[in-house]
Amino acid sequence: MKKKRLQTILSFLSPEDKLIDVGTDHAYIPIEAAKMGITKILATDIHEHALESAKENISKSHYPFIETKLCDGLEGIDTKDYNTLVLAGMGTSTIQHILKKEKLESIQKIILQSNHDLENLRRFMNELGYTLKDEVAVEEGGHFYLCMCYVSGCEVLTKKEILFGKKQKKNAFYYQYLIKKYESMMESVPKEKQKLLKYYIETLKTYIL
Numbered sequence: 001m002k003k004k005r006l007q008t009i010l011s012f013l014s015p016e017d018k019l020i021d022v023g024t025d026h027a028y029i030p031i032e033a034a035k036m037g038i039t040k041i042l043a044t045d046i047h048e049h050a051l052e053s054a055k056e057n058i059s060k061s062h063y064p065f066i067e068t069k070l071c072d073g074l075e076g077i078d079t080k081d082y083n084t085l086v087l088a089g090m091g092t093s094t095i096q097h098i099l100k101k102e103k104l105e106s107i108q109k110i111i112l113q114s115n116h117d118l119e120n121l122r123r124f125m126n127e128l129g130y131t132l133k134d135e136v137a138v139e140e141g142g143h144f145y146l147c148m149c150y151v152s153g154c155e156v157l158t159k160k161e162i163l164f165g166k167k168q169k170k171n172a173f174y175y176q177y178l179i180k181k182y183e184s185m186m187e188s189v190p191k192e193k194q195k196l197l198k199y200y201i202e203t204l205k206t207y208i209l
């Protein structure tokens with residue numbers, strides 16, 4: 001498990017949370033959450049081999065109360081018993097497939113970490129009625145991860161916030177990385193796309209002022 005990314009996800013949790021970790025894989029997040037004092041935890045995965053690994057790690061841990069379930073997303077789960085979700089290490093389209101409004105009535109907090117298509121993810125969460133409380137960028141092993149914490153409640157995000165999140169000093173290194181990335185793409189893309197990249201770069205420069 002990548003340490004900084006895991007620590008950042010865990011930093012959004014509180015001992016009173018009632019947690020479902022969707023797509024748990026090795027159950028690292030539930031086990032660490034139990035160490036923090038969370039006592040109601042369900043670890044789920046769609047793949048049998050992943051859930052077997054989760055079960056094995058849970059049985060070896062000091063937290064046998066962590067429950068497990070083999071399922072697609074939240075299917076077959078009575079979410080009323082929980083108030084917090086973690087969906088980490090998944091693509092935006094999978095997250096969108098899993099977060100169905102009728103399953104979220106009791107869910108106060110959703111922690112997300114997707115590697116792709118963050119613009120669509122922010123728009124989706126905004127339309128779902130969640131407020132972007134915090135976003136923390138993490139660099140680990142040469143990769144950049146953005147960990148998002150949403151809480152229930154509506155807000156209106158600007159076009160720029162949908163694109164790059166809320167401006168935060170602590171994420172300046174991440175904005176710099178994006179600027180460099182877009183600059184390096186400039187030569188190899190068609191004119192139309194260049195215009196868009198320029199807009200991204202100019203916007204990001206305002207983020208690090």
Ligand SMILES: C[S@@+](CC[C@H](N)C(=O)[O-])C[C@H]1O[C@@H](n2cnc3c(N)ncnc32)[C@H](O)[C@@H]1O
Binds near residue numbers: 001028046
């Ligand atoms: C890259 S792993 C991430 C594991 C862990 N959440 C983390 O952040 O380290 C993604 C996991 O999500 C699971 N997954 C993918 N689609 C899913 C779905 N629709 N429902 C439940 N789990 C899913 C995969 O089987 C895999 O174990």
